[in-house]
Amino acid sequence: MINNQYDIKDPSLASEGKKRIEWAYREMPVVRLIRDRFAKEKPLKGIRISACLHITTETANLALTLKDGGASIVLCASNPLSTQDDVAAALVEYSIPVNAIRGEDEKTYYKHINVALDNRPQLTVDDGADLVTTLHTKRAELITDVIGGTEETTTGVIRLRSLERAGRLKYPIIAINDAQTKYLFDNRYGTGQSTIDGITRATNILWASKKVVICGYGWCGHGIALRAKGLGSQVIVTEVEPVRALEAVMDGYQVMPLIEAARVGDIFITVTGDKNVIDKAHLQVMKDGAILANSGHFNVEINIPALESLARSKRRIRPLVDEYTLKDGRHLYLLGEGRLINLAAAEGHPASVMDMSFANQALCLEYMVKNRGNLEPKVYPVPEEIDKQVARLKLNSLGINIDSLTPEQKEYLTSWEQGT
Ligand SMILES: NC(=O)c1ccc[n+]([C@@H]2O[C@H](COP(=O)([O-])OP(=O)(O)OC[C@H]3O[C@@H](n4cnc5c(N)ncnc54)[C@H](O)[C@@H]3O)[C@@H](O)[C@H]2O)c1
Numbered sequence: 301m302i303n304n305q306y307d308i309k310d311p312s313l314a315s316e317g318k319k320r321i322e323w324a325y326r327e328m329p330v331v332r333l334i335r336d337r338f339a340k341e342k343p344l345k346g347i348r349i350s351a352c353l354h355i356t357t358e359t360a361n362l363a364l365t366l367k368d369g370g371a372s373i374v375l376c377a378s379n380p381l382s383t384q385d386d387v388a389a390a391l392v393e394y395s396i397p398v399n400a401i402r403g404e405d406e407k408t409y410y411k412h413i414n415v416a417l418d419n420r421p422q423l424t425v426d427d428g429a430d431l432v433t434t435l436h437t438k439r440a441e442l443i444t445d446v447i448g449g450t451e452e453t454t455t456g457v458i459r460l461r462s463l464e465r466a467g468r469l470k471y472p473i474i475a476i477n478d479a480q481t482k483y484l485f486d487n488r489y490g491t492g493q494s495t496i497d498g499i500t501r502a503t504n505i506l507w508a509s510k511k512v513v514i515c516g517y518g519w520c521g522h523g524i525a526l527r528a529k530g531l532g533s534q535v536i537v538t539e540v541e542p543v544r545a546l547e548a549v550m551d552g553y554q555v556m557p558l559i560e561a562a563r564v565g566d567i568f569i570t571v572t573g574d575k576n577v578i579d580k581a582h583l584q585v586m587k588d589g590a591i592l593a594n595s596g597h598f599n600v601e602i603n604i605p606a607l608e609s610l611a612r613s614k615r616r617i618r619p620l621v622d623e624y625t626l627k628d629g630r631h632l633y634l635l636g637e638g639r640l641i642n643l644a645a646a647e648g649h650p651a652s653v654m655d656m657s658f659a660n661q662a663l664c665l666e667y668m669v670k671n672r673g674n675l676e677p678k679v680y681p682v683p684e685e686i687d688k689q690v691a692r693l694k695l696n697s698l699g700i701n702i703d704s705l706t707p708e709q710k711e712y713l714t715s716w717e718q719g720t
Pocket of ligand 1: 453454455456483486487491515516517518519520521538539540541544571572573574577595596597598640641642643648649
């Protein structure tokens with residue numbers, strides 16, 4: 301039976317949401333092609349999906365694609381502060397139940413995940429692995445129906461690999477994040493641009509001349525550093541991996557331990573997927589007026605309890621800016637309650653980049669159904685043919701052609717006999 305239960309902020313926001321979903325759709329040509337095919341072929345006919353994703357205009361277009369493919373899909377949010385309430389309302393009007401309210405507390409967040417799971421999923425779509433973890437720990441009786449799942453982000457993939465290593469992963473999951481057409485574009489250009497966008501919208505700061513400290517030089521860190529540099533900031537990178545630190549040096553950034561950077565930075569951005577990266581010792585030496593933002597998946601990268609313990613008082617000085625006055629008189633500014641700032645203060649990644657991430661999602665869900673029963677309970681990479689297909693379709697949509705290997709080149713590149 302289809303679970304139609306939904307819980308959203310305000311149904312009257314639907315018409316605004318529909319227009320924004322339509323606007324994003326213009327920038328999602330690959331998803332459009334997939335949706336047209338899904339509508340004809342119905343590859344997900346009768347399949348129940350529970351999806352835990354940021355409720356944004358791009359997610360709406362993925363959900364509509366899966367629905368047109370024949371699935372019955374119920375959505376919940378993958379972060380309490382990323383839901384776009386107008387999009388949630390629009391989706392409900394499109395007969396897709398959504399359980400998500402921007403700013404919901406933790407109890408409501410997990411209640412909504414449980415309602416999504418009441419759909420008795422055959423496929424799970426997750427972003428950060430909260431839905432899959434709840435399914436494995438609290439709702440394990442539902443797992444017998446599950447064919448497989450997909451995971452969108454770095455942090456979720458790390459959690460699922462750990463579940464697999466512990467021998468406790470109960471069904472196959474494809475790591476969407478690890479597709480080249482995902483992390484090279486979504487994490488780098490998507491998070492790069494939208495993190496800067498979120499911080500700008502929250503604070504209206506001028507980036508030129510600011511010392512911007514970026515903690516973590518992974519794919520997201522690469523993008524944020526590139527964009528901050530382009531805006532005239534002096535970028536400092538902190539890392540724990542020597543190769544990535546070296547790469548940051550050669551890319552032209554200053555690299556130093558965070559305890560040194562903490563003394564000079566104007567803006568701090570964490571994007572590591574790690575915990576307490578900005579810790580009490582760092583907060584204790586920061587300059588008066590320093591701004592703190594996180595763009596990693598969970599709100600654990602900045603030690604907020606430590607910040608609270610150092611503070612004498614706290615006030616909300618702008619809608620997404622909390623001013624902490626410390627006992628020694630300094631002020632530190634925490635953006636978006638330490639939640640991923642590109643979604644808390646802006647609209648998340650632009651549609652053009654989510655086009656590729658969500659094309660991978662749709663095609664991998666189709667792949668799961670086609671390979672039903674043939675996959676083991678493991679974390680799988682995105683099949684190479686899907687990754688390449690998404691790149692080809694995106695290039696086509698941009699009107700860009702590329703060369704192909706001649707038979708002679710193909711032979712040369714697969715042989716060992718020919719040298720100097
Ligand atoms: N905001 C968004 O929309 C968005 C989008 C994609 C990914 N993410 C999230 O962003 C985070 C990073 O993703 P990624 O793809 O860049 O991951 P990644 O694994 O490529 O990079 C993370 C980097 O952080 C470094 N790191 C870990 N602990 C550190 C510490 N204590 N100090 C300094 N550096 C440290 C690692 O060495 C690594 O180089 C994850 O939580 C991911 O889920 C967010």
